[in-house]
Amino acid sequence: MPRADPPAFEARELSFSYGDRRVLDGVSFEVARGEVFGLLGPNGSGKSTALAIACGLRVAGSGAMRFDGREVAAVSRHERAVLAVVFQRPALDDGLSVRENLSLAARLRGISGSLARERVARGLADAALESRADDLVKKLSGGMKRRLDIARALLDEPRLLLLDEPTSGLDEASFRRTWEQLDAERARRELTIIVATHRPDEAERCDRLAVLEAGRVAAIDTPEQLRAKLSKDVIVLELEPSEDARDSEAQRREVSEAIELPCISGERNTLLVEHERGHELIPRLVERLPEGRVRSISLRRPTLADAFLKITGHALEDDGAGDAGEKAA
Amino acid sequence: MSEKVEDLATTAPAERAQREPRSALSQELAIIAALWRRDMLHLLRERSRWLGVVMQPLFFWFLLGSGMADTFKLGSGESYLHFFFPGVLIMVPLFSAIYGTITIIEDRKSGFLQGVLVAPGSRISLVLGKVCGICTMVLIQSALFVAMAPLAGYAYGTIHWPILALVMVLTTVGLTGLTVTMAWVLSSSQAYHAIMSVVLLPLWIVSGAMFPAGGNFMRYVIRANPLGYAVEGTRAALGGSGDLALSLLVLGGFATLTLAMAAAVSRR
Structure with a gap:
């Protein structure tokens, strides 16, 4: 033993x-x-x-x-x-x-x-x-x-x-x-x-x-x-780039309301949707999307970056309160 | 699996035993020696520095000394180049301490310092390593300059060599303690340079290096200035006039005080 x-x-x-x-x-x-x-x-x-x-x-x-x-x-x-x-x-x-x-x-x-x-x-x-x-x-x-x-x-x-x-x-x-x-x-x-x-x-x-x-x-x-906290597939909706932050926020809201599914904001200009069977959902999603708002749709297995986002509500790439003090040693 | 764990359990104490012989003192001495050796490697590698090491005091003494010679007529009839020589000798520890210590700020920026700080050993060893490096540098540089002493009218035979070396070392330790303290407290090399040029250079100017203490307030300024004792001690050790015992006493106190300051700030 x-x-x-x-x-x-x-x-x-x-x-x-x-x-x-x-x-x-x-x-x-x-x-x-x-x-x-x-x-x-x-x-x-x-x-x-x-x-x-x-x-x-x-x-x-x-x-x-x-x-x-x-x-x-x-x-x-x-x-x-x-x-x-x-x-x-x-x-x-x-x-x-x-x-x-x-x-x-x-x-x-x-x-x-x-x-x-x-x-x-x-x-x-x-x-x-x-x-x-x-x-x-x-x-x-x-x-x-x-x-x-x-x-x-x-x-x-x-x-x-x-x-x-x-x-x-x-x-x-x-x-x-x-x-x-x-x-x-x-x-x-x-x-x-x-x-x-x-x-x-x-x-x-x-x-x-x-x-x-x-x-x-x-x-x-x-x-x-x-x-495993995200045992499902992750569908990534890449939105059309927009000039100012308010527009892009409105755009995210518009898309998320249109697809009628819970989704989270991902890195850069993306929306993430979790689903057990992503490949089955995609055709239905495409039908619901407002025109000219989404540039691409892709499907992937969850990564630790997704898990981090899910657990904390923030992206790993976000800059926190600033690292300046942290680095000074 | 259990075999592997057993194995690890028995190797750990052996590993500890192997580390045992490194006593605290030998560890500290190893750190001081390692940092001294590092400074020497840099000194040997940076060839251009040697030009400054050899020429700087000579230029200062000869150019400034000759230029001032006509303006300063010393009452004693002493030539200005003779008078100015000990003062220039004290510039050697002054500049060595200022430039030699700036590496602490650079090391902090580059990340090297952090690596030393997390090694086992106390921080006073880090300070002492730096002090030893700068002392070696000063002894080499001042020996090269003192070799010119006969040109200023100081015969080799009248120079008290061991005492001169002691004055140089005490002055260097005192100044390095001060510059290390400043380097530890200040985060940028610009701030460090600024402080050094408003504190240390004026301190040298009013040390009796450039002009003798007259009858006015300057007499008291020189008396209150540790560099005043460095110049006086140097002048006496070269065979000139001055209270050698008092100078050594004050310089010893100055070195102890600034080393204690450096030790205190480096613990933070």
């Missing part, structure tokens, strides 16, 4: 405010050992702040945290020795070479001698940057910098890795390589990951997700279960 391990990380009722603005409002979640746990939410939902509190860059106004079951009042040297963070901006020195950056990271964590050389060599290999080892970091592409930054974070073999929007701004290929690098590390040893993201494709890679909205946890579940 497996022994029940305490969670690798536990946040209980964490709250945090910048002045009058409540950024986190009683956020609680548990991350099991070896789990990839996602904090899914748009900018300003408080996910970066939650990570900043977990790594000790910020101190929560109230609430508690546990690392491996141990209650921690303030993140100390002890916790920092076993965790590593990948921030939105790579924590690299642009003016030093790839190898020098890894070697500096090793020294900063007190690793020296042959162990340091071994870890630096492994980091270079994992980041697939051996051929660029002596190039200055400023000459690397965004994707390469990201891989190097992850190799930097993994150098001291942390048990808990915090990732803050690790693939934001990366293209599809770099996104995949970044996660391959993380998966390779997880295949080698037990590594718990908490990742803050607003990318549905990144959220899909998590074992479980906390859906964050305006500093609160709206739901915690596996990606499958979150999507």
Whole structure:
């Protein structure tokens, strides 16, 4: 019978405010050992702040945290020795070479001698940057910098890795390589990951997700279960673009009244209709549509972005109250 | 499955044991050494900086000193280039502290600083790493400049070398503590430069570096200015006049005070 391990990380009722603005409002979640746990939410939902509190860059106004079951009042040297963070901006020195950056990271964590050389060599290999080892970091592409930054974070073999929007701004290929690098590390040893993201494709890679909205946890579940809240098909009505916002609002209302079905506003200029059998509904829908209002109709399976919209009533791409304060650390 | 869990349960304490030898002190020293080494790598890499390192004090001393020589007739009959030399030497820690510390603001912007802040270790080590880097830089640069001392009329034989080095180090630590404090508090490099040019440069001007303390209020200004003691200590260590013991005492106090300030703000 497996022994029940305490969670690798536990946040209980964490709250945090910048002045009058409540950024986190009683956020609680548990991350099991070896789990990839996602904090899914748009900018300003408080996910970066939650990570900043977990790594000790910020101190929560109230609430508690546990690392491996141990209650921690303030993140100390002890916790920092076993965790590593990948921030939105790579924590690299642009003016030093790839190898020098890894070697500096090793020294900063007190690793020296042959162990340091071994870890630096492994980091270079994992980041697939051996051929660029002596190039200055400023000459690397965004994707390469990201891989190097992850190799930097993994150098001291942390048990808990915090990732803050690790693939934001990366293209599809770099996104995949970044996660391959993380998966390779997880295949080698037990590594718990908490990742803050607003990318549905990144959220899909998590074992479980906390859906964050305006500093609160709206739901915690596996990606499958979150999507299952929308077990139906999603029909996307793309409306004709209109110049001003009022017109487009009126247009949405007109279309939604015409089709006589509950629908929600999607990203950009779309209306979403959920239905068990989307393909059967479409012909009927088309008959009811007012002329010249809808540009296209399409049918798809629900995504995590749809699930987020359904749960919180807001699109993932919405900008929240602004992320400026959140990023300053 | 249960086998795998067993496996993990037994590896965790072993992993912890492996981390044990890194004591708090060795961790702190490793951080200081790593940050010092980083500054040295930058110094070695940026060749153009060496031109400034070697030429700047020399230019200042020779051009400004020669230009002013006719205006300032010192009562003692001392040549102005002789008088001005210790003052220019104190510009070395001044400029090194200002320019060397600006990297803290740049590191915060680039994201590098955050990576250091979440590593195990205390923030005072981060400050001390910076201080060590700047001290090394100052010692190299001032050695190159002091090599010219005979041109200003200071013979190598009359220079108290260890005391001169001590004055330079204490002055550097004091100034770096101050600039680190400012860099930590201010978020932009523009604000930092603005504050530095209205605080530190005037402080140097009224330190007795450019003109001697006359009989007027300037005497008290120089007495209240830590850089006044830096210039006086330097002048004495070079073999000139001045109260060396008092200078070292004040500079030691100045260094302790500003380091404490830097340590305090960096904890926030």
